[in-house]
Amino acid sequence: MSQSYFPAYRPLRPTPESIEDITPLATPARDGDVADLEVTKEKVDDVQQYQEHRDRLTTAIDATSSILTDLREFNKTSWVVRYPHLKPSLSQRPGIHPNSRRTLSFADDPATSTEVVFTPPTQGRLRRTLTAAAPSTDVEAGTEVPSATNTASAQESEGLVSKSDNEFHVLRLDLKLGPHGTTTSGPTLVSQLEKSSIASLLSERIATSLTHLSKLRARVQDVSSKVLVTGDLNAGKSTFVNALLRREVMPVDQQPCTTMFCEVHDAADNDGVEEAHVVKEGCTYSPTDETTFTRHTLTELEEIVSESDAQRILKLYVKDPRNPQSSLLNNGTVNISLIDAPGLNRDSLKTTALFARQEEIDVVVFVVSAENHFTLSAKEFLWNASNEKAYLFIVVNRFDQIRDKARCKRLVLDQIRQLSPRTWEDAADLVHFVDSASVVEKGEVPESFQNLEHSLRSFVLQKREKSKLLPAITFLNKILSDLDLLTSANGLVATAELKQAQDDLARARPVLEKMLAGREELDEALAAVEDGMSGEAGEKTKQRLEKALEMVGTGKSAMPEIISMPSFPGMLQLWQYTRDVKKALLLSIDEAVKAAENDARGLAVEGVAKVGTLGDAHLPVGVERSKRIFKPEAMFVVRPGHKRRSSLNTVVVGGAYGLGIGLAAQPHAVDVELRDIIDMRHYLMRFALVGSSEEGKSLSLEDSDISTSAISMLSVGVGAVTMVGGKTLGARGLLEGLVRIGDLFGNASTRKWAAPIAGALALGLTLYFVYELPNTIPRTVGRHIKTILSTTGPAAGQASASSPEQMAFAPAHAHRIGKETRKVMRLAAWDLRERFRQTVDERAAEVKSWEEVERIAQRAVEWFEECGRRAEEVRQKAGFTGPIDAPVLAQ
Numbered sequence: 001m002s003q004s005y006f007p008a009y010r011p012l013r014p015t016p017e018s019i020e021d022i023t024p025l026a027t028p029a030r031d032g033d034v035a036d037l038e039v040t041k042e043k044v045d046d047v048q049q050y051q052e053h054r055d056r057l058t059t060a061i062d063a064t065s066s067i068l069t070d071l072r073e074f075n076k077t078s079w080v081v082r083y084p085h086l087k088p089s090l091s092q093r094p095g096i097h098p099n100s101r102r103t104l105s106f107a108d109d110p111a112t113s114t115e116v117v118f119t120p121p122t123q124g125r126l127r128r129t130l131t132a133a134a135p136s137t138d139v140e141a142g143t144e145v146p147s148a149t150n151t152a153s154a155q156e157s158e159g160l161v162s163k164s165d166n167e168f169h170v171l172r173l174d175l176k177l178g179p180h181g182t183t184t185s186g187p188t189l190v191s192q193l194e195k196s197s198i199a200s201l202l203s204e205r206i207a208t209s210l211t212h213l214s215k216l217r218a219r220v221q222d223v224s225s226k227v228l229v230t231g232d233l234n235a236g237k238s239t240f241v242n243a244l245l246r247r248e249v250m251p252v253d254q255q256p257c258t259t260m261f262c263e264v265h266d267a268a269d270n271d272g273v274e275e276a277h278v279v280k281e282g283c284t285y286s287p288t289d290e291t292t293f294t295r296h297t298l299t300e301l302e303e304i305v306s307e308s309d310a311q312r313i314l315k316l317y318v319k320d321p322r323n324p325q326s327s328l329l330n331n332g333t334v335n336i337s338l339i340d341a342p343g344l345n346r347d348s349l350k351t352t353a354l355f356a357r358q359e360e361i362d363v364v365v366f367v368v369s370a371e372n373h374f375t376l377s378a379k380e381f382l383w384n385a386s387n388e389k390a391y392l393f394i395v396v397n398r399f400d401q402i403r404d405k406a407r408c409k410r411l412v413l414d415q416i417r418q419l420s421p422r423t424w425e426d427a428a429d430l431v432h433f434v435d436s437a438s439v440v441e442k443g444e445v446p447e448s449f450q451n452l453e454h455s456l457r458s459f460v461l462q463k464r465e466k467s468k469l470l471p472a473i474t475f476l477n478k479i480l481s482d483l484d485l486l487t488s489a490n491g492l493v494a495t496a497e498l499k500q501a502q503d504d505l506a507r508a509r510p511v512l513e514k515m516l517a518g519r520e521e522l523d524e525a526l527a528a529v530e531d532g533m534s535g536e537a538g539e540k541t542k543q544r545l546e547k548a549l550e551m552v553g554t555g556k557s558a559m560p561e562i563i564s565m566p567s568f569p570g571m572l573q574l575w576q577y578t579r580d581v582k583k584a585l586l587l588s589i590d591e592a593v594k595a596a597e598n599d600a601r602g603l604a605v606e607g608v609a610k611v612g613t614l615g616d617a618h619l620p621v622g623v624e625r626s627k628r629i630f631k632p633e634a635m636f637v638v639r640p641g642h643k644r645r646s647s648l649n650t651v652v653v654g655g656a657y658g659l660g661i662g663l664a665a666q667p668h669a670v671d672v673e674l675r676d677i678i679d680m681r682h683y684l685m686r687f688a689l690v691g692s693s694e695e696g697k698s699l700s701l702e703d704s705d706i707s708t709s710a711i712s713m714l715s716v717g718v719g720a721v722t723m724v725g726g727k728t729l730g731a732r733g734l735l736e737g738l739v740r741i742g743d744l745f746g747n748a749s750t751r752k753w754a755a756p757i758a759g760a761l762a763l764g765l766t767l768y769f770v771y772e773l774p775n776t777i778p779r780t781v782g783r784h785i786k787t788i789l790s791t792t793g794p795a796a797g798q799a800s801a802s803s804p805e806q807m808a809f810a811p812a813h814a815h816r817i818g819k820e821t822r823k824v825m826r827l828a829a830w831d832l833r834e835r836f837r838q839t840v841d842e843r844a845a846e847v848k849s850w851e852e853v854e855r856i857a858q859r860a861v862e863w864f865e866e867c868g869r870r871a872e873e874v875r876q877k878a879g880f881t882g883p884i885d886a887p888v889l890a891q
């Protein structure tokens with residue numbers, strides 16, 4: 001059985017208080033007849049109920065528009081809204097009805113899916129929601145998800161759940177595009193798009209829906225309603241319209257006369273002036289634009305209608321003498337206009353059918369003569385119109401002319417059953433047998449006509465609800481349901497993102513905090529390694545080289561295990577021997593420098609390892625360590641292009657041994673001079689020091705060799721004397737002899753024999769030198785070398801020997817080697833500092849970005865929850881009930 005307007009729309013009985021407020025009908029009413037009063041109240045209730053529904057719906061449209069606008073803005077500024085796909089889940093879980101389980105994926109990432117539980121709308125809760133499916137272990141353990149248990153099938157059987165509950169109704173993104181007009185299925189194409197592209201498509205869809213909602217709102221708010229009165233030629237359409245108006249407005253003739261569409265409006269729509277506006281051909285009528293019509297008085301109407309042979313539109317503004325409670329035209333709520341159409345024939349049939357199909361035609365009243373029944377044109381029109389409008393209002397006119405009224409009714413209703421079955425089902429309300437002429441001619445309104453008027457009024461208002469409100473209700477319900485799906489799915493995504501961000505932050509924050517707290521400690525530790533290693537390298541070098549010089553100063557190899565001293569080859573090769581000695585001593589110093597550099601390499605290796613350990617302690621796990629490989633052999637190598645210093649007592653002499661430019665490799669350094677063999681200046685200086693001046697004392701302290709040298713030099717002379725005498729004296733005897741010789745020189749008597757003695761002494765000394773030379777040469781040469789290498793540079797006399805050029809050999813090398821070691825340490829430390837800084841920056845950026853994700857996701861979770869609540873509230877306030885596809889408003 002099809003749905004009827006009337007049974008579902010029985011208004012509530014008014015309360016006794018409200019009854020008193022109702023103005024009685026202007027139509028004749030029998031005094032004391034309660035039934036009439038009931039009719040009046042019903043009419044008022046019709047209007048009130050319509051108004052109430054309209055207002056509720058307008059509020060719901062506004063609230064939904066507001067949600068959609070917010071969603072669009074949120075999608076644009078705060079969250080890229082994802083477009084979900086729901087599929088029935090294949091997995092069967094105990095305790096969960098298979099209908100409740102769904103597989104959720106998103107258009108931008110169709111390969112990834114999640115199991116969710118779908119909760120369908122229930123009685124009193126029209127929202128469809130998705131919740132994350134409990135882990136399978138819980139489900140298997142018997143934990144049920146209460147919101148979804150077995151409800152889907154129950155709701156399906158109640159008809160609340162649409163079969164399309166997995167889908168979008170209004171916000172569906174289906175694109176039909178493809179090369180050369182080929183079509184690609186919507187979901188396939190959508191899934192090829194980026195997340196942001198899908199979001200912008202969705203945004204466009206929302207914008208379209210908003211436009212549609214505003215149109216629906218305008219339609220809901222539109223207070224005009226058009227009733228098209230049509231029927232066979234001469235069936236009495238104009239008479240019927242006049243009867244409704246209780247005035248003879250439309251021209252009535254025995255002959256077919258109406259060729260125009262006469263729209264009758266309340267004169268209130270024309271500033272209360274009764275007028276006829278003939279719409280000019282090809283113009284769109286506007287009552288405020290004089291160029292679109294010609295103005296006439298109502299008295300000219302008959303003439304206009306009879307003279308017009310074209311199907312023109314005529315607008316009539318007439319005053320309805322009745323009050324709003326009883327007047328159809330002037331009902332106080334809806335601006336009803338009655339359209340008297342030309343009688344149906346072959347010429348007018350098509351035009352009238354087109355007219356009837358217009359959206360603004362809410363009701364079609366078909367007038368048929370009781371005498372003639374339905375002509376072929378009438379049947380054709382009714383058949384088409386009933387497909388279009390489903391319900392038609394049929395006035396069987398001239399019923400007063402019929403003798404066998406029952407038979408007539410039966411025959412007419414039989415025909416209606418075939419032409420418009422739904423109209424036939426509600427025939428009591430939709431089919432009326434009346435005599436319109438008597439209402440106008442005699443001023444009597446028979447009961448049959450009163451019933452007709454009541455039914456028509458209800459039908460217009462209810463039809464209006466169907467035609468104007470229902471599309472809005474359906475659309476609203478569908479879009480709200482789409483919002484459920486969208487907000488539920490996006491809420492799940494936001495919750496997952498929030499959890500991910502929180503987990504990531506829980507991992508990253510402590511790491512970052514630990515790094516920041518350890519930054520100063522690392523800096524200090526690195527500085528300590530740098531200072532410690534370079535300082536130690538310098539100090540070790542200094543000690544080693546000073547010791548080496550000490551050795552060389554005494555004529556011994558500084559590195560005896562590597563460099564041995566040459567043996568004396570005889571007086572004839574004295575010069576070569578001296579040269580070999582010098583070379584050996586210099587070589588031994590070079591070797592000492594090498595050894596010092598090797599010491600520093602060892603320290604650098606140790607320092608680099610310490611830096612590595614610090615890196616392990618301060619860098620988080622997983623951070624790549626330095627890829628730099630330290631090559632100790634690369635230390636102290638003068639790289640091509642670097643300038644060498646060439647002064648003998650400067651750093652490079654020793655330091656550049658890698659290039660073969662050590663002390664021993666310098667030709668002028670091994671050149672032998674006479675003083676390398678006999679250092680007269682040295683001996684004389686020693687003699688001078690015997691007088692023991694203060695300076696001499698201080699100088700003698702500096703040179704530990706002085707006393708022994710002086711003693712040995714003097715011993716030479718004494719030795720010569722004793723050799724002459726054939727007797728060799730010991731050192732003590734030699735000293736004593738020396739004193740005695742001095743005394744002899746002071747005595748004049750002894751001067752006579754002193755000369756031969758002195759000659760002998762000189763000879764002795766000479767011989768002594770010859771015999772002692774193999775021993776004294778290494779010492780002399782070593783002393784010279786030591787003296788040169790211990791002397792500071794040209795600026796030594798100034799405040800401090802700060803530059804290597806100004807330093808003595810050992811400190812200069814200590815400085816150089818310390819500096820080179822520091823360079824290595826600094827590089828390793830810089831590398832770690834840089835890696836540490838980068839890691840801190842990266843971690844800080846990560847934490848910041850996760851905090852941002854957390855903030856956005858948190859907001860999205862709350863926003864989507866709120867959005868879902870708002871949609872639910874809209875439905876509750878609007879009083880939507882019924883399934884998504886066919887909702888109704890609660891009474």
Ligand SMILES: Nc1nc2c(ncn2[C@@H]2O[C@H](COP(=O)(O)OP(=O)(O)OP(=O)(O)O)[C@@H](O)[C@H]2O)c(=O)[nH]1
Nearest residue numbers: 234235236237238239253256257258343398436437
């Ligand atoms: N007895 C009787 N005569 C009626 C009734 N209704 C209309 N008539 C008469 O029928 C004739 C035609 O009436 P109209 O109202 O002009 O008919 P119409 O359908 O508007 O005519 P066209 O527009 O020309 O098709 C008039 O003479 C009316 O008086 C009625 O209910 N009873």
